[in-house]
Amino acid sequence: MAVPGTIVFPVSSRRNPGSQSSLREANRARILDAITHYGALTQVELAAVTGLSPATVSNIVKEQAATGVLTTTPTSRSGRRAVRVTLAREMGLVVGLHVSNRQLRLALADAGHQVLAERMLPLARDHRADSELDRVMLLIQDMAESVGAGPGEVLAVGVGLAAPVDPRTGIIATAGLLRGWDGVPVAEELQARLHRPVFVDNEANLGALAEYRMGAAQGVRQAAYLRVSHGVGAGLIVDGRVYRGGSGKAGEIGHLTLDEQGLVCRCGNRGCLETLVGASALAAQFPGSHGDVKLRDIVLRADAGDARARRVIADAGRHLGVALAGLSNLIDPHRIVVGGELAEAGEMLLSPLRHALERSTLATVSGGPEVVKGELGERAEVLGAVLFAIDRAQISAGRPEDAVRTVAGAPAPDILPGIGGIFPVRTPEISPERGGLAS
Amino acid sequence: MAVTSTPEAPVGDLVLSLRGIDKNFGAVQALTDIDLDIYSGEVVALVGDNGAGKSTLIKILAGVHPQDGGTISHDGKTVSINNPADSNNLGIATVYQDLALCDNLDVVANLFLGHELGRATINEVEMEKRSWGLLRQLSARIPSVRIPVASLSGGQRQTVAIARSLIGEPRIVILDEPTAALGVAQTAEVLNLIERLRERGLAVVLISHNMADVQAVADRIVVLRLGRNNGEFKVADVSYEDIIAAITGASDNAVTRRAQARVDSADATAAAATATDTELPKEERP
Numbered sequence: 001m002a003v004p005g006t007i008v009f010p011v012s013s014r015r016n017p018g019s020q021s022s023l024r025e026a027n028r029a030r031i032l033d034a035i036t037h038y039g040a041l042t043q044v045e046l047a048a049v050t051g052l053s054p055a056t057v058s059n060i061v062k063e064q065a066a067t068g069v070l071t072t073t074p075t076s077r078s079g080r081r082a083v084r085v086t087l088a089r090e091m092g093l094v095v096g097l098h099v100s101n102r103q104l105r106l107a108l109a110d111a112g113h114q115v116l117a118e119r120m121l122p123l124a125r126d127h128r129a130d131s132e133l134d135r136v137m138l139l140i141q142d143m144a145e146s147v148g149a150g151p152g153e154v155l156a157v158g159v160g161l162a163a164p165v166d167p168r169t170g171i172i173a174t175a176g177l178l179r180g181w182d183g184v185p186v187a188e189e190l191q192a193r194l195h196r197p198v199f200v201d202n203e204a205n206l207g208a209l210a211e212y213r214m215g216a217a218q219g220v221r222q223a224a225y226l227r228v229s230h231g232v233g234a235g236l237i238v239d240g241r242v243y244r245g246g247s248g249k250a251g252e253i254g255h256l257t258l259d260e261q262g263l264v265c266r267c268g269n270r271g272c273l274e275t276l277v278g279a280s281a282l283a284a285q286f287p288g289s290h291g292d293v294k295l296r297d298i299v300l301r302a303d304a305g306d307a308r309a310r311r312v313i314a315d316a317g318r319h320l321g322v323a324l325a326g327l328s329n330l331i332d333p334h335r336i337v338v339g340g341e342l343a344e345a346g347e348m349l350l351s352p353l354r355h356a357l358e359r360s361t362l363a364t365v366s367g368g369p370e371v372v373k374g375e376l377g378e379r380a381e382v383l384g385a386v387l388f389a390i391d392r393a394q395i396s397a398g399r400p401e402d403a404v405r406t407v408a409g410a411p412a413p414d415i416l417p418g419i420g421g422i423f424p425v426r427t428p429e430i431s432p433e434r435g436g437l438a439s
Numbered sequence: 440m441a442v443t444s445t446p447e448a449p450v451g452d453l454v455l456s457l458r459g460i461d462k463n464f465g466a467v468q469a470l471t472d473i474d475l476d477i478y479s480g481e482v483v484a485l486v487g488d489n490g491a492g493k494s495t496l497i498k499i500l501a502g503v504h505p506q507d508g509g510t511i512s513h514d515g516k517t518v519s520i521n522n523p524a525d526s527n528n529l530g531i532a533t534v535y536q537d538l539a540l541c542d543n544l545d546v547v548a549n550l551f552l553g554h555e556l557g558r559a560t561i562n563e564v565e566m567e568k569r570s571w572g573l574l575r576q577l578s579a580r581i582p583s584v585r586i587p588v589a590s591l592s593g594g595q596r597q598t599v600a601i602a603r604s605l606i607g608e609p610r611i612v613i614l615d616e617p618t619a620a621l622g623v624a625q626t627a628e629v630l631n632l633i634e635r636l637r638e639r640g641l642a643v644v645l646i647s648h649n650m651a652d653v654q655a656v657a658d659r660i661v662v663l664r665l666g667r668n669n670g671e672f673k674v675a676d677v678s679y680e681d682i683i684a685a686i687t688g689a690s691d692n693a694v695t696r697r698a699q700a701r702v703d704s705a706d707a708t709a710a711a712a713t714a715t716d717t718e719l720p721k722e723e724r725p
Binding site: 102119120121122123124125126127131135138139142143280283292296297300 | 480622623624626627630631634638650651653654655656658673674675678679
């Protein structure tokens with residue numbers, strides 16, 4: 001099904017492998033791939049990423065800009081004039097939506113990953129899917145208007161929910177974690193309102209995807225993303241792909257049992273990690289304080305030097321480290337990226353976390369996983385939702401084999417069950433070593 | 440200036456405390472025995488049906504009407520708010536529903552209306568700089584501070600009105616129905632702004648009819664009904680239905696029962712006290 005606003009390339013001939021024309025064809029595809037993958041790039045960066053010579057890049061960009069696939073804008077890079085290359089905005093817009101327990105974030109981006117507009121909305125506890133999706137609709141329209149685009153230009157929507165999502169159905173797999181959204185076919189509900197394909201995934205998976213593709217885990221093919229916010233979740237990057245598990249609950253580290261005799265968790269089990277480091281557990285460490293103690297309040301207090309807040313954050317770091325040691329023994333990531341609201345505490349959280357992780361994980365000769373703070377901050381999930389939508393709807397500058405095809409409705413079950421297709425067609429990495437030759 | 444230089448105010452201090460506030464307009468008893476506590480770094484929502492007394496209560500705080508009975512204490516000292524200047528001096532800033540902006544003036548002029556900087560001549564440059572600083576801190580999306588307010592959207596006007604209230608370095612900001620006339624996108628802007636004020640350690644009193652907004656940003660909800668307190672809830676442990684029940688008076692919940700029990704026991708002790716009062720003189724009689 002073709003989507004309005006995208007350009008489908010004529011199928012070109014590659015009958016003569018190694019010929020001059022097929023070489024140029026391959027180089028063009030390489031450049032377009034790089035732009036879809038990394039978003040907006042300058043010509044110099046393009047040359048570095050693709051391994052093509054600056055002259056080749058310049059020629060191809062000029063040619064593609066003339067045919068309307070790319071747009072060039074003058075910019076400056078390290079003080080020098082440069083040409084910034086993006087996919088032409090007519091290639092369509094993509095919306096990323098992140099629904100967490102107390103907040104909703106929206107980003108409107110073009111197919112070049114360039115975020116054009118963002119919105120944020122605080123939410124009530126136990127917000128309900130129907131009314132929030134109505135508001136999302138209005139916010140999407142507002143964002144599209146703000147960039148001078150009609151709502152018709154939106155090609156796809158990626159949604160991240162604060163609960164495990166079954167990759168086969170797109171419905172929340174575990175009830176009780178995002179109560180107002182349980183059993184709601186979010187993709188279909190939003191699709192009925194927008195008439196565009198909608199793809200749903202777990203928030204931590206999307207955070208992992210964003211940090212892997214454009215953040216702190218770039219190029220690390222074995223990585224984990226830990227989101228410490230209202231709840232705790234992890235997204236796993238295994239061999240450069242997001243690993244979702246059989247029913248979507250892979251990486252639900254927040255519900256790892258740490259204390260058999262602990263408190264009952266909102267998931268129904270006892271002594272989960274979340275009963276120790278979830279937002280409400282941390283807030284309970286501040287008895288007698290007035291009002292709701294939010295995670296941001298704790299971080300702000302700790303920044304201001306409040307000893308109790310610092311200790312609470314350090315303890316949370318220790319618990320997280322123990323849980324991560326288990327995760328590290330199981331999937332053995334090279335790098336663990338910590339994101340979510342509590343990660344704003346920085347080293348106050350990370351150094352006790354590293355310490356506990358090193359103490360409990362299996363020692364390897366090469367040393368344990370590296371623990372770093374996320375680079376994308378609170379935007380990781382919503383950016384991940386954008387990337388997810390771009391991948392799933394296969395909105396790309398289009399090589400013949402991925403001539404635009406959209407998968408309507410829930411994520412297609414046929415794409416590598418278990419390992420959801422982040423790049424169902426392409427290989428995710430463009431290695432500069434391959435030089436300018438077609439692979 | 441206002442927000443830049445203010446250090447992070449200590450969170451959770453009792454700033455203002457109202458006890459037993461009464462107010463009547465002639466024969467109409469608008470408020471009866473109202474209690475309200477306002478803490479720094481906290482958003483307290485004042486909700487209630489039309490005519491419940493919300494506006495009257497904030498007008499007492501703003502110095503529009505003095506109260507007829509009860510006490511107001513500020514930082515533990517009893518104070519009286521007789522006029523808007525008193526209210527201002529206590530660090531209370533009120534943003535009314537109509538915003539009271541001058542449509543023909545630009546954003547800077549509106550922000551500093553009545554408090555213009557500069558002695559002999561108005562220091563426009565400094566005012567513009569401070570306006571940008573303030574709006575940036577509030578992460579406000581205002582395209583230019585040199586355009587007349589008339590050309591701004593509803594949410595942007597609300598932002599300007601709230602920013603103006605911050606010029607006087609208040610400790611308490613009272614927002615009367617800030618989202619009532621706004622669309623979803625602008626409501627989002629104002630709610631984010633309220634969170635930002637809270638993070639600055641300001642006390643925010645939010646009057647709203649929209650329960651979704653109230654539950655999204657408030658820490659505590661105080662319900663008024665027919666001029667009386669009808670329940671106080673922490674947002675963390677109350678459902679939408681409970682709040683509506685308290686607003687409409689259909690509530691029979693723990694809070695009202697506890698309040699009733701308190702009234703009953705107070706009555707009982709009062710009765711006992713009067714009983715001893717009447718007996719004591721008997722014994723003292725020669």
